[in-house]
Amino acid sequence: MAxxxxxxxxxxxxxxxxxxxxxxxxxxxxxxxxxxxxxxTANKSPLLLKYxxxxxxxxxxxxxxxxxxxxxxxxxxxxxxxxxxxxILPQDPHDRAMARFWAKYLDDxxxxxxxxxxxxxEEQEQATKDTEEALKTLxxxxxxxxxxxxxxxxxxxxTANFVGLWLGVLEEVCGIKIMTxxxxxxxxEWINGYVESGxxxxxxxxxxxxxSLFQTYFKPTK
Amino acid sequence: MAxxxxxxxxxxxxxxxxxxxxxxxxxxxxxxxxxxxxxxTANKSPLLLKYxxxxxxxxxxxxxxxxxxxxxxxxxxxxxxxxxxxxILPQDPHDRAMARFWAKYLDDxxxxxxxxxxxxxEEQEQATKDTEEALKTLxxxxxxxxxxxxxxxxxxxxTANFVGLWLGVLEEVCGIKIMTxxxxxxxxEWINGYVESGxxxxxxxxxxxxxSLFQTYFKPTK
Numbered sequence: 480m481a482x483x484x485x486x487x488x489x490x491x492x493x494x495x496x497x498x499x500x501x502x503x504x505x506x507x508x509x510x511x512x513x514x515x516x517x518x519x520t521a522n523k524s525p526l527l528l529k530y531x532x533x534x535x536x537x538x539x540x541x542x543x544x545x546x547x548x549x550x551x552x553x554x555x556x557x558x559x560x561x562x563x564x565x566x567i568l569p570q571d572p573h574d575r576a577m578a579r580f581w582a583k584y585l586d587d588x589x590x591x592x593x594x595x596x597x598x599x600x601e602e603q604e605q606a607t608k609d610t611e612e613a614l615k616t617l618x619x620x621x622x623x624x625x626x627x628x629x630x631x632x633x634x635x636x637x638t639a640n641f642v643g644l645w646l647g648v649l650e651e652v653c654g655i656k657i658m659t660x661x662x663x664x665x666x667x668e669w670i671n672g673y674v675e676s677g678x679x680x681x682x683x684x685x686x687x688x689x690x691s692l693f694q695t696y697f698k699p700t701k
Numbered sequence: 702m703a704x705x706x707x708x709x710x711x712x713x714x715x716x717x718x719x720x721x722x723x724x725x726x727x728x729x730x731x732x733x734x735x736x737x738x739x740x741x742t743a744n745k746s747p748l749l750l751k752y753x754x755x756x757x758x759x760x761x762x763x764x765x766x767x768x769x770x771x772x773x774x775x776x777x778x779x780x781x782x783x784x785x786x787x788x789i790l791p792q793d794p795h796d797r798a799m800a801r802f803w804a805k806y807l808d809d810x811x812x813x814x815x816x817x818x819x820x821x822x823e824e825q826e827q828a829t830k831d832t833e834e835a836l837k838t839l840x841x842x843x844x845x846x847x848x849x850x851x852x853x854x855x856x857x858x859x860t861a862n863f864v865g866l867w868l869g870v871l872e873e874v875c876g877i878k879i880m881t882x883x884x885x886x887x888x889x890e891w892i893n894g895y896v897e898s899g900x901x902x903x904x905x906x907x908x909x910x911x912x913s914l915f916q917t918y919f920k921p922t923k
Contacts, residue, residue, distance in 0.1 A: 533806065533838055542795075545795050547795065547798045547799075547802070548802060549801075549802055549805055551805075552798050552801045552802050552805065553798070555797070555798070555801065556794050556795070556797070556798040559794040559797065560794045572778050572781040572782045573764075573767050573769065573778070575777070575778070575781065576769045576774050576775070576777070576778040577769075579771075579774045579777065580769070580770060580771055580774050583771055583773075583774065584755065616755055
């Protein structure tokens with residue numbers, strides 16, 4: 480762990496949130512010590528609202544008093560600020576553009592997953608179709624690659640933590656199967672390499688922790 | 702105009718598209734010579750589909766045979782690749798994060814504009830409300846600032862070209878007024894400084910050109 484003496488690094492987040500988790504992965508890749516300030520998303524703290532007045536959402540990174548919001552923006556900030564540990568974006572401008580392209584794709588196109596899992600009827604049907612389309616594109620992109628970043632975990636892989644861990648847990652909790660081994664063998668291979676990597680073992684919550692959390696969240700209320 | 706001999710820089714775009722225009726602004730800020738390949742969005746070329754198989758959309762920048770898609774990703778690529786001309790992102794990591802935060806905000810939150818202008822009934826009502834909310838946030842952000850980038854035009858300002866020119870044109874064509882001077886005086890001041898700046902005068906289509914284009918697009922068909 481690199482020693483950045485006198486630095487204040489606080490993360491307003493939640494251990495069960497994939498967006499907050501992305502920032503933790505990046506900080507751990509750089510070996511930056513930080514304090515996780517656990518937010519209750521149903522009852523947000525005055526500090527969170529102060530530091531992210533636009534979106535009022537986690538995650539927010541506070542570095543020496545300066546706040547930064549939006550998970551991908553925070554990850555790029557971390558990569559530019561701390562040169563220790565593992566680089567998150569590659570050096571070559573075209574490779575960097577590809578990493579940003581796929582991070583944006585994942586951030587934009589995988590969100591229907593929530594609806595595919597939680598909604599009903601026509602809305603669920605459309606969301607499932609959109610999610611399958613996105614997974615098909617990702618499956619294709621992983622052809623001949625270990626990670627989205629190539630041989631090593633990069634920006635797009637961090638952004639894909641939702642696919643790497645959360646989606647499978649949500650599928651189990653809700654009794655739905657979208658991401659089958661048969662349709663998406665490369666994504667499954669990627670997931671195996673991902674959750675078994677040293678950085679993800681140090682950064683991600685365990686599957687059983689997440690399972691308990693979402694079983695509580697999604698407990699039928701009727 | 703910087704001379705990058707032997708470089709091939711092609712932009713698959715459309716002069717009337719704000720997304721394509723963003724890339725032209727960035728290339729002109731850097732003084733990079735390029736060829737604009739005008740795409741017909743109703744009849745996309747095989748080359749566009751080849752170079753952007755994921756989204757099948759303009760803009761795509763082709764630099765020495767390598768394609769890059771997504772306007773903001775392309776702008777960052779341009780800023781990292783060509784060091785000539787005017788820097789687009791600031792040097793300081795926190796300032797860079799702020800530029801990226803606002804570019805993302807503009808890209809995500811201003812899209813309901815299209816619906817606010819083109820839809821009807823409840824859908825239009827909701828889209829107008831969302832657009833006004835976003836404009837209010839931008840109005841607040843411009844307090845004490847000439848541009849989103851501070852004293853100079855930066856990434857967020859380029860992304861905001863839709864607000865700077867397109868929105869007013871669309872309002873006029875459709876006979877709707879959302880962005881009033883009374884509600885958004887700072888945005889109006891920003892627009893004046895924006896369209897009058899040297900770089901925008903060299904980069905943006907003229908108001909009357911856009912007006913003609915959208916009057917044709919939006920001609921009532923019934």
